Amino acid sequence: MSRSDAHDKPADQVTDMELPVRDSGDLANYGNDQLIDFYTSMLYVRRFEERVAEMYLRAKIGGYCHLNIGEEATVVGTLKALRDEDYFFGSYRVHGSAIVRQLPHGTVMAELFGKRDGCAKGRGGSMHLVDPERRFMGGYGIVGGSIPLSTGVAFAIKYRGTDEIVMSTFGDGATNIGAFHEGLNIASLWKLPNLFICTNNQYGMGTSVARASAVTELWKKGVAYDIPGYKVNGMDVLAVYQLTKKLVEEVRRTSEPIFVECVTYRYRGHSMADAGKNYRTADEIDEWRERDPVESFRLRLLEGEIFTQKDADDIEEAVLAKVQTAVDFAERSPYPDVAELEKFVYAEDA
Amino acid sequence: MAEITYREALRDALIEEMDQDPDVFVMGEEVGVFQGAYKVTEGLLDRFGEKRVIDTPIAEEGFVGLGAGAAMTGLRPVVELMTVNFGMVAMDQIANHAAKISYMFGGRLKCPMVIRAPGGGGQQLTAQHSHCLDVWFAYIPGLKVVAPSVPSDAKGLLKTAIRDDNPVMFLEHLALYNTKGVVPEGEHTVPFGEADIKRAGSDVTLIAHSRMVLYALQAAAQLSEEDISVEVIDLRSIRPLDAETLVHSVQKTNRCVIAEEEHRSFGVNAEVAATIYEEAFDYLDAPIERVGGVEVPMPYSKPLEQAVIPSPEKIADAVRATLGH
Incomplete structure (x- = not known):
């Protein structure tokens, strides 16, 4: 089968978004520990981000601050499918990915606080979280800008002949910018191990996908470059994980790029500065909230008798305590020394 | 070699x-x-x-x-x-x-x-x-x-x-x-941040980079026939900039001309001039002269194009001007 023929196949993956929760397979296909880990991770992203919002309003955090609330299933389902040695590139909405990738969470909160012990030593902030040791290659503030960089890491993998892959994530808005198209063309042309994950949360800032993209089925946008496209219910962590896991290994095996559109929603505004109300209705937000990735999964695990409400309560408590430790760490960390302002401009100063 | x-x-x-x-x-x-x-x-x-x-x-x-x-x-x-x-x-x-x-x-x-x-x-x-x-x-x-x-x-x-x-x-x-x-054959490296004195002189410091260095050297050769001794400094490295070598030369010559190929305004020459004014103002006997390209998009026609780019003659004129000639 030629690669072009393969484009018919992914249609099977298209999710009927009318269903609040797609049947993403029997829970029995997963270990209880894994299911509970998915739940705990999603809840942790939710609670972490809620706390970040609070800290922003208390002026502990400044600048731009983009939250993942509503997108937890996409964040967890994609990140959990990676191996430790695989690489990750993020956009500017990247807190959740950093946590799920196991960056020491105190260093993430400390970075948001602009503190010395932040993962980018207070130089990067919300949009530029990083941890090369976990192959978390950073969050980036220019829409689509990290896509060419991510092809470069994939190129390096091929150059060295190793078998990692690169997960490159970006939003729906990025699919309209030149860097996206140049990056995808080269990734396909040179058969680079890139898994492109488009988090379609319906809006690039306040502009809906339909008002920004001539093609609203974003998974099709790699097809021009002979890249197979998939679409998945980004509110269902198992659906996201199941598909991503399969595709991560397919990219590894073939060293050819694949494109996935995760259909999700952000409940909050684009950033903390946006109330998120001018460009969408309250009904629309409510409709998406009914499919809430964290809550729907909790109910599913209860129904499936994976855990009890008592377990869920315990997890809630543990998660809140863990978030508190991140806040405490950030509070305790000093601000960077202004005398070291110019450190890190060049590699020799690092 | x-x-x-x-x-x-x-x-x-x-x-x-x-x-x-x-x-x-x-x-x-x-x-x-x-x-x-x-x-x-x-x-x-x-x-x-x-x-x-x-x-x-x-x-x-x-x-x-x-x-x-x-x-x-x-x-x-x-x-x-x-x-x-x-x-x-x-x-x-x-x-x-x-x-x-x-x-x-x-x-x-x-x-x-x-x-x-x-x-x-x-x-x-x-x-x-x-x-x-x-x-x-x-x-x-x-x-x-x-x-x-x-x-x-x-x-x-x-x-x-x-x-x-x-x-x-x-x-x-x-x-x-x-x-x-x-x-030099084989291992030969040039460090960043070190300007190079391409021609030593005592009357005027003439600073340039890239092709303008060649024009500056031509201008200096021409001026030596008029008994004007020009020190030609090649920046080589623009960032980091070797302010020390530039300032040291101006302290010696007390006059400075900067030649740059591209548009005269807002260019490398502006940064170099500002650096010298900041660090060697008291040594200057005349305002710094800047020679740069004419501020137009590059035209096609040969005579028009040549009129845009600084020439050795224009550079030599600037040197003479800074000497009050």
């Missing part, structure tokens, strides 16, 4: 560094099968193969960004922009990605990439293909910017650039590729 062209010096540097370090590779439009738009990479594909000499699509933002990403893993890409004018297409990746990788990530990642790019006017390439843009890149902390004028510096600076752990803009000049000069 052999006399070779600027182009050959660049090629020698590439070959030596690629021989020494398997992490070095060359990438760009037409660098392989075509043997380089300006033949700098001629023969490299045969010698190093497709893995390390890579032809790209016409997609500067894409392949410059790819180079930066590869560099973030420790590879050492030497990315060729067919001309520096196309760097504008890749500016986001150069200025807002590569240049920021180290700082915005708290020094936890680095980007050891070289971007080679020829520029300059005088070839009747007109408005969209005649820029130098040195100052565009030099403006950005995080980038290093060098612009050799002679073959030995071309080789020595390129070897240093490839070994440097930062993104380096390596600015070549189209009109220099065929110029010849003596170049």
Whole structure:
């Protein structure tokens, strides 16, 4: 089968978004520990981000601050499918990915606080979280800008002949910018191990996908470059994980790029500065909230008798305590020394 | 020591560094099968193969960004922009990605990439293909910017650039590729941040970089017949800038002329002039004279184009002016 023929196949993956929760397979296909880990991770992203919002309003955090609330299933389902040695590139909405990738969470909160012990030593902030040791290659503030960089890491993998892959994530808005198209063309042309994950949360800032993209089925946008496209219910962590896991290994095996559109929603505004109300209705937000990735999964695990409400309560408590430790760490960390302002401009100063 | 062209010096540097370090590779439009738009990479594909000499699509933002990403893993890409004018297409990746990788990530990642790019006017390439843009890149902390004028510096600076752990803009000049000069064979590096006194003199300090160094030397030769002794300093490295050598010279000559090929306003010359005013004001016996290109998009017609670019005569006139002649 030629690669072009393969484009018919992914249609099977298209999710009927009318269903609040797609049947993403029997829970029995997963270990209880894994299911509970998915739940705990999603809840942790939710609670972490809620706390970040609070800290922003208390002026502990400044600048731009983009939250993942509503997108937890996409964040967890994609990140959990990676191996430790695989690489990750993020956009500017990247807190959740950093946590799920196991960056020491105190260093993430400390970075948001602009503190010395932040993962980018207070130089990067919300949009530029990083941890090369976990192959978390950073969050980036220019829409689509990290896509060419991510092809470069994939190129390096091929150059060295190793078998990692690169997960490159970006939003729906990025699919309209030149860097996206140049990056995808080269990734396909040179058969680079890139898994492109488009988090379609319906809006690039306040502009809906339909008002920004001539093609609203974003998974099709790699097809021009002979890249197979998939679409998945980004509110269902198992659906996201199941598909991503399969595709991560397919990219590894073939060293050819694949494109996935995760259909999700952000409940909050684009950033903390946006109330998120001018460009969408309250009904629309409510409709998406009914499919809430964290809550729907909790109910599913209860129904499936994976855990009890008592377990869920315990997890809630543990998660809140863990978030508190991140806040405490950030509070305790000093601000960077202004005398070291110019450190890190060049590699020799690092 | 052999006399070779600027182009050959660049090629020698590439070959030596690629021989020494398997992490070095060359990438760009037409660098392989075509043997380089300006033949700098001629023969490299045969010698190093497709893995390390890579032809790209016409997609500067894409392949410059790819180079930066590869560099973030420790590879050492030497990315060729067919001309520096196309760097504008890749500016986001150069200025807002590569240049920021180290700082915005708290020094936890680095980007050891070289971007080679020829520029300059005088070839009747007109408005969209005649820029130098040195100052565009030099403006950005995080980038290093060098612009050799002679073959030995071309080789020595390129070897240093490839070994440097930062993104380096390596600015070549189209009109220099065929110029010849003596170049040390084998290991020869030129450090960044060191200007070079290309001709010693005592009456006026004449500062230039890239092709303007050759014009400055011509002007100096002409002026020596009028008993004017000109010290010609080649910046070589624009960021970091070697203020010390410039200031030291002006302290000696008390007069200064700066020649730059591109537009006179807001250029490298402005930064150099400001530096000298700040650090050697009391030594100056006359205002600094700046010679730069006329502020128009580059025209096609030969006489028009020649009128835009500073000439040795215009530079010599500026030297005379600063002496009150």
